[in-house]
Amino acid sequence: MKIELENVKPQEIEKKSFEIITQELGDTPLIPGTEMIVKRCIHTSADFDYAENLCFSEGAVEKAREAIRNGVSIVTDTQMAKAGINKKTLAKYGGQVYCFMSDEDVAQTAKANGTTRATACIDKAAAMGENFIFAIGNAPTALVRLYELIQEGKIHPALIIGVPVGFVNVVQSKELIMKTDVPYIVAKGRKGGSNIAACICNALMYLDGRE
């Protein structure tokens, strides 16, 4: 059988991909204003489950965009997500991306407290006193710690992107975030990942036009 490649120019590949996604979504109901975020997650994963599992708190997208325009920085729980976030575009708005997972002090704190490194990362971020966007693609323990600090009134994140992936406490940690009054974008259920976390950050930045 002959394999036929479609003749699509490099700069047209993304556009064509989004056309296919839009077509295949058909009448699937999406929350107005969230469409491009959902579609970019599908673009990143080829998984149409994201049309069903992405949950947005009221006005989350607008609040996040305003925070980005005001120079908010992003804290993430994996080097992969940090690598995937468009740092050049974020820097234009005045923000930067932090990942503390490989920091020596984080490893030491986690060991001393018997927690995951992700928990220690959240404490390190909280101590900085900024209202970050948290983009969590891996560690449910990061979401649990965020929930605790929010309950204690110690942090007020601009947005929580709650998309850890996995099998242990992942579902529950997302449900906890959805109980807070903090703006959130959460992938309900087990799915998510560093790629999805980065993709949502980029989708929010690209809403004013791809750069």
Added chain:
Amino acid sequence: MKIELENVKPQEIEKKSFEIITQELGDTPLIPGTEMIVKRCIHTSADFDYAENLCFSEGAVEKAREAIRNGVSIVTDTQMAKAGINKKTLAKYGGQVYCFMSDEDVAQTAKANGTTRATACIDKAAAMGENFIFAIGNAPTALVRLYELIQEGKIHPALIIGVPVGFVNVVQSKELIMKTDVPYIVAKGRKGGSNIAACICNALMYLDGRE
């Protein structure tokens, strides 16, 4: 409704996750010797489709492991995959990870030739004359260029991890790789990603025991 977190120690989370995956896979047939690679892809994505879509050329896993033990280096098509590959463990065997996507000369070559940067990256890697493992999680054009160079007898990769994700030429590019006589691990269909590419690299390294 009260949300109950499972009490699992940090160092036990991965073990418990793999137990759940094994249990849910049940009698799903997996090719002997590939089980841990399939399970790690499911662990990374929470997507059991990988039990169905991962295709392995005959002896691919053993050949790849031997290449790793002999110090093979890995070329990947995204900074995200590079960030996700365990570079410390690979370095113990003598290998390193390359990603040329942000290189200035690659951008210039791509522009001059009207190709994607991924295509130019493969040419840059081929010019180095080493038998790399190629871990392709994003660009089908990278797989197409690998196919062409293999057909011309110009490269002999130790392994191709063919897991680009998406909607334009992704399915076809994977089919092309499966027509070669080069060792491959391919996620048939649209799914894959940088996370899956990195995860397969790590799974191959961890087969002798997690470090």
